[in-house]
Amino acid sequence: MSAPGGRHLAAAESLTVTDLRHRNRSAALQFIIRERETTRADVARHCGLSTAAVANIVTELMAAGLVAENGSRASRGGRPIAIIGPRRDGAYAVGADVGERGVAVELFDLGLNLVDREFRGGAHQETPEDIHRDLREAIAALRERNADRWPRVLGIGLGLPGVVETSPDGTQTLFAQSLGWEPHGIPTDLAGDLPVFAENGAKTQARAELWFGAARGTAHALVALLGRGVGLGVVNDGELAHGAFSSATEWGHTKIRFDGEPCRCGDRGCVEAYVGADAILGAWRAAGGVFEGSGWTALGALLDAADGGDPVASRVVDGAIDALGAALGSMVNLVNPQRIVVGGWVGLRLMERRTDAVLAATRARSLRRLADQFDLVPATFGGDTVALGSALMPIEQLIAQGRAVDEAIDARTVG
The missing domain is CATH 1.10.10.10 (Winged helix-like DNA-binding domain superfamily/Winged helix DNA-binding domain)
Known part of the structure; x- marks a missing residue:
């Protein structure tokens, strides 16, 4: 019995x-x-x-x-x-770098090798509705070109410009205050029933650097994203910090000057108001600088002018680096990283020409003991970083769900 x-x-x-x-x-x-x-x-x-x-x-x-x-x-x-x-063709994932002026949507294999990409959008700032359309069109184009691969696509990851909040029931909402958008639900109808995952673009960059790049093997790191917007991923004990509602580390809107320069978010004195692309180039224009565009080429022209001895350009670059050092130094004092990784197109431009200056400015604004405990390096990846980190989200989901791996094994074995 x-x-x-x-x-x-x-x-x-x-x-x-x-x-x-x-x-x-x-x-x-x-x-x-x-x-x-x-x-x-x-x-x-x-x-x-x-x-x-x-x-x-x-x-x-x-x-x-x-x-x-x-x-x-x-x-x-x-x-x-x-x-x-x-196995490269064992599964695929879509990652999207969603910017305020368009989207870059990329298809990766299970080894995280780029298979195909599609761009949509233009030079003007778009609305959430524009971006929704761009994403659907770009994904549809990838699907058409990769019809034989598509049945093995795990899902779609989105790296977004703003706070991505996840509710207890898994619903996600984008809060892009700096862009003047109302809260917007993350679309789930981008490609039939494929699951959609979303996160702030700076965190997806940090995820890519943590898995395969300059933060790999580092338990405690800061991964900065400098572009038109400014963001940060914080790696703590080998994991990305998310906070109570997945929206932690909005570093671009921490303050480095009380009642300072106006920021797109509506406040003043934010990091982004000093080291974002628009802020840096706006300061040059206000000081008499003449240049074309507002992107990679324009920032290169500023750095060229500073390297050529232009005193106005030099003051603008030095001011941006001082502000960046203050912002990073505050984070050093707060979280005590082993490594700081600087990425994004503005960050990579600065690291190409001014790595020593950025390091010196950061250490100058850190407590002396903590200043000796980190190194500073450029991001490993360039323009594909946010999309790569976004594509990791569906793959992480596959890995995290042991039963899902079982189902894949059963399905392949039976098939």
Whole structure:
């Protein structure tokens, strides 16, 4: 006669074993995708699993079409060691860099290699309705060109200009105060029933740098995005900080000068009002600078003029770097990073020409002890960074849901 509750105890034990299996498989898949090339032994060491367990997991992931062997390397006197990595055509994800003047939508394979891209929009500021249309059209164009791949697309990630808030039921809303937009629900009808994930563009850049770029392997980092808008991703214990409602680290609207220059958000003295592209070029124009455009070329002309000895241009560049140093230095004092990564098209321009000056200005505004504990580097990725980080969101969802990986394995095996 069985003891009372024995059946329930057995079910609980079975559930625990199943959950452990899901967790181990997800951990192994995440490591393989992040590494891009690795070995079964490395997976075992990283995940704390036995070689036998990893051998079974890799066999299952290969049967699912998510992992593949890609050659081998010599061992010390034994059999060659197989190199494994994500199977490129095993799954795909769409990532979109959504700006105030248009969208760049990109298709990536499971190894996070760029497969195709589509642009929509123009030079003028768009409305949320314009962007919704642009996204639908760009995604439709990608789908048409990649019809054979499309059944294996996991979802769509959006990197957006503003605060992206996630409610307890998973509904997401964009609050783009700086652009003068009313709160706008994140569209879920971009491509049939494909799931849509959204996050602030600075955080998606930080995600890309954390997985594959300059923040990789760093437990505590700041990843700054400098463009027309200014944003920041904070990496704490190897994870991105999100806050209570997913909208933490709106660094561009922290204050570096009480009652200072007006900001697009409606307040004054914000970081963006001093180091955003419009602020820097506006300061040059107000000081008598003459140039064309408002983007990469115009900022290059400013830096060229400063390098050429133009005193007005030099003052503008020095002022922007001082403001950036104050803004980053405050964050150094607040979170004590090991590394600061500077990206975005304005950030990359400054790092090309003024890395030492940006580092000196940041250290000057940091407490001396903390100033000695970080390094400052340019972002690894250029224009594709926000889209790449956005595409990681559907892939992270696949990894996080162990049962979803099980379903993929079952579907591929049965198919």
